[in-house]
Amino acid sequence: MRKLLKARPGLAAKAAITAALVATIDQLFYGHEPGLNLGLLGWVLSATALAAFPALRRDRRGLIAIAIAACMAMLLLERPTVSVTVFLFVALGMATLSPRAPGDYDAWRWAQRLVVGAARGLLRPFADLRRLYVQRLGRRSSRPSWTKLSTLILPVVGGMAFLALFTAANPIIEARLSALRFPRPDLARGVFWLATAGMLWGFLRPRGPRSAFSPPDGRGDLQLFGVTPASLTLSLGVFNALFALQNGLDVAFLWSGAPLPAGVTLAEYAHRGAYLLIATAILAGAFVLFALRPGSIATNRPMVRRMVVLFVAQNLLLVASSALRTVDYVEAYGLTRLRISALAWMGLVAVGLILICVRLLRDKSSSWLINTNVVAAALVLLGTSVIDLGAVAADWNTRNAREIGGQG
Structure with a gap:
């Protein structure tokens, strides 16, 4: 056994x-x-x-x-x-x-x-069929196969001829043959069987590559025209200043609840920047990932590392502001599955930014960064798949409507 x-x-x-x-x-x-x-x-x-x-x-x-x-x-x-x-x-x-x-x-x-x-x-099915055919034939000619096939010609043709004659001569045989009903072939089902059998055969006979390409190392200085330690330091200064301007406006009008300028509503201010600012944060993360790489001359400077931490922190505040914009928009117009997914996506972007910063400061490998991001993405996707987002949105909208009705 x-x-x-x-x-x-x-x-x-x-x-x-x-x-x-x-x-x-x-x-x-x-x-x-x-x-x-x-x-x-x-x-x-x-x-x-x-x-x-x-x-x-x-x-x-x-x-x-x-x-x-x-x-x-x-x-x-x-x-x-x-x-x-x-x-x-x-x-x-x-x-x-x-x-x-x-x-x-x-x-x-x-x-x-x-x-x-x-x-x-x-x-795999085609490869195995070809291998089986070659093994059967070997180095022999295909003539013996035709010879064996030709032995069936006389009995088949002769048998059909005699059967036809007996059918014409004997009404009982004719009645029995006429009563036979063969099932009509289902072409679609046959194709379904063949396709399923092919995929299952590949499942039962798996074969991956013997080797795989390693992920890009992502270390050392980026050999690109215009990308130097001086340009990176200057870029971080400019980017931090611009992000400070945007985050300062968000703190003033979005987080503190100060009145907006005339002609600008809170819904317009919140909805207009929610997704564009996430795209901005992703672009900023890509800049840190590809330009400020572990082991480079620029990132070995303490001032640059502080500026990178500040830049990532500002991006996290930007993501939080985008999430707050979405929450404000939800309170005004209701919750939907898409808006729940958008909030989950924003959280995933924030996690990615943190992991990029950790990789730079702790000198982690690119494999570590890929693995941790894949795990985070898988957890988010699995969570949004297991939870019925439509039911959550409907329940929230119902409770919110009751609270508004009760206050009224």
């Missing part, structure tokens, strides 16, 4: 597993809307991966990925969403590719491995 569990299924066994999975998926999905069936599919594929890949059961990282896939499947049972579905298939892909992947793979390399593995998985 132990040897059976450790044995890796061969091509014939995987073909049987593929056929069983195609039949299962046909019953779950063909003619049905995606819903509860997505969660059931996640559990079926997770169990199949554990059964088909003995190396996966000995791989800690792969088992964690399978556990995540099972959790995503459970979430899909309650409320299917696109984001959770994507997380499910990413976790399954990582689980099947993990046993052959190096242990130090980061998010950047894993993204390459998943993309290449998915592409190879789609082409």
Whole structure:
């Protein structure tokens, strides 16, 4: 029994597993809307991966990925969403590719491995069919195959001819043949089966790239015309002054509640700058990320490092002001799913700015920055997918309307 569990299924066994999975998926999905069936599919594929890949059961990282896939499947049972579905298939892909992947793979390399593995998985059925054909033929000529095929010509043609004659001569045979009703072929379902079988075969025979490109190091001085320690220091001074002007106006009119100039309403002031200021913060973060790199001459100067911290702090205040603008707009016009997502996105931008600053001050690697940002983005996406934002918005709007009505 132990040897059976450790044995890796061969091509014939995987073909049987593929056929069983195609039949299962046909019953779950063909003619049905995606819903509860997505969660059931996640559990079926997770169990199949554990059964088909003995190396996966000995791989800690792969088992964690399978556990995540099972959790995503459970979430899909309650409320299917696109984001959770994507997380499910990413976790399954990582689980099947993990046993052959190096242990130090980061998010950047894993993204390459998943993309290449998915592409190879789609082409895997054709590659295996070609390999099987070459193995069968070997160096032999194709003539023997035609010879074997030609042996069927006489019995088939002769049999059909005699059957036709007996049908014309015997009314009982004619009646029996006339009563036969063959099912009409469903072309769409056949295409569905073939496509599903092809994807499942790639899932059962995964193959990622042997190596992946490392993320850009992002250290040292940026060799670009006009980018020098002097220009970077001057740029930080100018940028800090401009951001101080914008943040000062926000503190004066948005945070303190001072009256706005004539002709400018609070709704106009809040709504006009909410998303543009987020774009400004992202641009500022890109400047710090690409121009002020760890190990460069400019960032080794204490004054420049203080100016960078001040610049990031001003950007965080800018993001907070954008969030406050959105909150003010929500109080005036109501809450929607899009506005909740916008607030979550603003929080993610703030986290990204903090991580960029930490990377610079603590001399972290680019892999660390990519991994931490991917984790933060995944948590935000998962949170906004699991929580019913429409219900939250409707509940908030109802309570807010009652409070306004009660005050009136």
